[in-house]
Amino acid sequence: MNIASTQPGTALRRARHLLEGGSLPPAGLIAPTVAHSWERSLRAGLLPFSPPAVADHLAARHLAQAVERRRELLMRARPVMDYLHAQTKGSDSVVILADDNGVLIEALGDAAFVERAERVALKPGASWHERHRGTNAIGTALVEAQPVAVHGGEHFFEHNRFLTCAAAPIAGPDGRVLGVLDISGPQRGRHPHTFGLVRAATHMIENKLFEARHEGEYRIRFHPQADGIGTLAEGMVALSEEGLVIGANRAALAFLAITPSDIGKALIEALLPLRMADILDHGHRHPGTTLGLACPGGGRFSLRVEPGWRAVVRPAAMPAPDRVQDALADLDTGDPTMAGAIERVRKILGKPIPLLLQGESGVGKEVFATALHATGPRRGRPFVAVNCAALPEHLIEAELFGYAPGAFTGARREGSAGRIREAEGGTLFLDEIGDMPLALQCRLLRVLQDRQVVPLGGGKAVSVDFALIAASHRPLKAEAEAGRFRADLYYRLNGLTLCLPPLRARRDFAALVARMIETMEPGAGIGLDPDVADALAGHGWPGNLRQLANVLRFACALRDPGEIRLGWHHLPEDLIEELRCPSGVDTDAGAGPATLRAASDSLIERMVAASGGNLSEAARRLGISRNTLYRRMNGWAKPPAPLPMGPARPCMK
Numbered sequence: 001m002n003i004a005s006t007q008p009g010t011a012l013r014r015a016r017h018l019l020e021g022g023s024l025p026p027a028g029l030i031a032p033t034v035a036h037s038w039e040r041s042l043r044a045g046l047l048p049f050s051p052p053a054v055a056d057h058l059a060a061r062h063l064a065q066a067v068e069r070r071r072e073l074l075m076r077a078r079p080v081m082d083y084l085h086a087q088t089k090g091s092d093s094v095v096i097l098a099d100d101n102g103v104l105i106e107a108l109g110d111a112a113f114v115e116r117a118e119r120v121a122l123k124p125g126a127s128w129h130e131r132h133r134g135t136n137a138i139g140t141a142l143v144e145a146q147p148v149a150v151h152g153g154e155h156f157f158e159h160n161r162f163l164t165c166a167a168a169p170i171a172g173p174d175g176r177v178l179g180v181l182d183i184s185g186p187q188r189g190r191h192p193h194t195f196g197l198v199r200a201a202t203h204m205i206e207n208k209l210f211e212a213r214h215e216g217e218y219r220i221r222f223h224p225q226a227d228g229i230g231t232l233a234e235g236m237v238a239l240s241e242e243g244l245v246i247g248a249n250r251a252a253l254a255f256l257a258i259t260p261s262d263i264g265k266a267l268i269e270a271l272l273p274l275r276m277a278d279i280l281d282h283g284h285r286h287p288g289t290t291l292g293l294a295c296p297g298g299g300r301f302s303l304r305v306e307p308g309w310r311a312v313v314r315p316a317a318m319p320a321p322d323r324v325q326d327a328l329a330d331l332d333t334g335d336p337t338m339a340g341a342i343e344r345v346r347k348i349l350g351k352p353i354p355l356l357l358q359g360e361s362g363v364g365k366e367v368f369a370t371a372l373h374a375t376g377p378r379r380g381r382p383f384v385a386v387n388c389a390a391l392p393e394h395l396i397e398a399e400l401f402g403y404a405p406g407a408f409t410g411a412r413r414e415g416s417a418g419r420i421r422e423a424e425g426g427t428l429f430l431d432e433i434g435d436m437p438l439a440l441q442c443r444l445l446r447v448l449q450d451r452q453v454v455p456l457g458g459g460k461a462v463s464v465d466f467a468l469i470a471a472s473h474r475p476l477k478a479e480a481e482a483g484r485f486r487a488d489l490y491y492r493l494n495g496l497t498l499c500l501p502p503l504r505a506r507r508d509f510a511a512l513v514a515r516m517i518e519t520m521e522p523g524a525g526i527g528l529d530p531d532v533a534d535a536l537a538g539h540g541w542p543g544n545l546r547q548l549a550n551v552l553r554f555a556c557a558l559r560d561p562g563e564i565r566l567g568w569h570h571l572p573e574d575l576i577e578e579l580r581c582p583s584g585v586d587t588d589a590g591a592g593p594a595t596l597r598a599a600s601d602s603l604i605e606r607m608v609a610a611s612g613g614n615l616s617e618a619a620r621r622l623g624i625s626r627n628t629l630y631r632r633m634n635g636w637a638k639p640p641a642p643l644p645m646g647p648a649r650p651c652m653k
């Protein structure tokens with residue numbers, strides 16, 4: 001930090017008197033930043049009483065080029081400038097954005113002061129580089145590469161003495177200075193907080209630039225205190241899949257004690273006690289959760305890993321979980337509800353507690369049951385799945401409980417042990433148990449109580465030992481209350497009930513897709529086109545994971561050899577049709593979306609409404625980043641609410 005304007009008025013008057021006579025003040029009379037800048041201004045041939053040349057003002061065409069060159073900066077800075085302007089309204093000041101040549105490319109201010117400021121060319125198109133305007137906050141901040149305040153007579157030119165200005169350079173994600181943010185006003189209206197306001201605002205713009213540039217990459221957010229994450233003070237680092245630091249914001253550079261020249265060269269493993277494999281793993285398993293990190297030097301950081309879509313749609317880099325040892329962990333791709341279900345089910349692993357899985361068709365109930373079996377102590381024994389809805393009613397009994405030789409017409413001569421006995425020592429999975437006829441429910445209940453099976457047609461009761469998992473898409477409790485399902489059986493099945501979330505409610509869409517593709521085409525490095533990924537993430541998926549798996553399988557099959565990006569042309573026609581006309585929207589009436597873009601806009605709109613206007617929540621539910629959501633909403637007639645000036649990511653906390 002450098003506040004140049006700290007000298008009492010008399011010292012400054014003496015110094016100014018010397019300057020106007022063509023000499024520099026002795027050391028210590030005025031702030032060193034100002035003294036050095038006066039020296040540079042004199043060396044550039046400027047004189048305090050000679051106005052700068054008119055040629056220093058760009059023609060409209062060149063100004064347009066300068067604006068275009070810094071379009072990204074202007075886009076990220078504009079909402080912050082609007083905010084600053086609103087905060088400083090009525091104080092006769094102007095909020096200015098200059099490019100890295102000191103050319104003013106945007107100015108917002110109070111009309112009365114703007115008119116005065118324009119008389120000294122404080123308006124877009126003018127260059128406020130030191131070599132043109134001598135000592136001034138914008139030009140001097142650029143030369144010094146740090147925030148600078150220049151007050152009244154510290155300005156080199158006599159005719160700028162009515163100004164008080166505070167400016168700070170804005171660095172891009174690679175550390176290069178892109179421009180300067182400045183607040184200028186009349187000297188008598190100088191406010192002590194303006195300097196801090198400008199500095200905070202530049203941090204906010206820098207963080208926005210960082211997030212936009214590295215939206216798709218693995219990012220780490222960190223701070224010495226957990227509450228610092230999500231605020232302006234957080235460090236942000238973007239990483240390649242190899243762990244190379246490919247971007248860092250100003251706070252991260254300071255925390256890690258590196259300089260912009262280290263970006264693209266330093267490995268994160270050399271800067272923090274973290275292995276890239278752990279970062280990838282944590283990012284996919286627990287996105288959004290905070291991790292504590294003790295550094296060898298004694299410092300501590302709280303840290304959050306965010307896997308970006310570029311990372312998650314490129315599954316080759318994901319560590320392959322150990323399928324044999326922990327098949328349940330394999331199902332955790334970052335959705336909090338799924339993670340909670342997995343955590344709870346682990347508590348009953350190996351215990352004689354029946355599990356009831358509820359959830360819509362295709363959400364993965366059987367996959368979940370298989371993973372539980374594969375993870376638990378019975379994994380070496382049979383996993384027997386019986387779909388109660390698929391068997392003809394008159395055969396279910398025989399199928400489940402077995403039968404004695406010649407028990408009924410058409411029966412095998414040697415009889416059958418039945419599926420329950422086949423599950424001996426292992427797991428019996430009764431799928432769609434809500435569709436089991438009431439009479440059979442009574443027999444099943446007896447088996448579960450007695451742990452014995454009596455085959456059809458007579459014979460000895462046989463003891464059985466199995467873990468029981470039942471599943472149904474019907475809400476069994478309500479079915480029992482309505483008398484369509486035996487209440488006593490329901491309570492017998494319901495040792496632990498877990499409801500698996502439908503795909504549309506999951507927050508791990510991108511990671512799930514990556515995991516599915518990797519399972520289908522191991523090591524092929526296939527990923528989705530970002531546009532396709534966004535559209536699929538916003539789809540309603542009535543068939544849940546089953547439907548998604550079918551779509552991805554189809555898309556992979558349509559690939560040309562060597563093609564690793566799945567685009568629109570790889571999708572089934574009927575899905576494209578569904579995306580074009582999401583259910584509930586009447587396109588014939590002309591009210592519905594006519595293009596894929598409009599279809600996904602409509603989904604976004606509905607998801608934002610369903611999230612009560614919370615854009616972070618809506619982005620999470622859509623499985624897209626907040627930046628993507630902002631970008632999509634920016635083109636709408638009614639734009640999203642302006643960026644708040646508080647913590648950069650309030651919803652993360």
Ligand SMILES: Nc1ncnc2c1ncn2[C@@H]1O[C@H](COP(=O)(O)OP(=O)(O)OP(=O)(O)O)[C@@H](O)[C@H]1O
Pocket residue numbers: 331359360361362363364365366367368431432471473516545546547549550
């Ligand atoms: N975690 C997962 N990862 C990858 N694919 C999955 C996952 N869960 C489900 N699937 C896919 O979805 C399909 C359907 O899963 P599953 O049969 O377990 O669903 P379900 O809810 O039991 O369906 P239903 O009970 O209605 O028959 C699977 O065959 C698989 O292709």
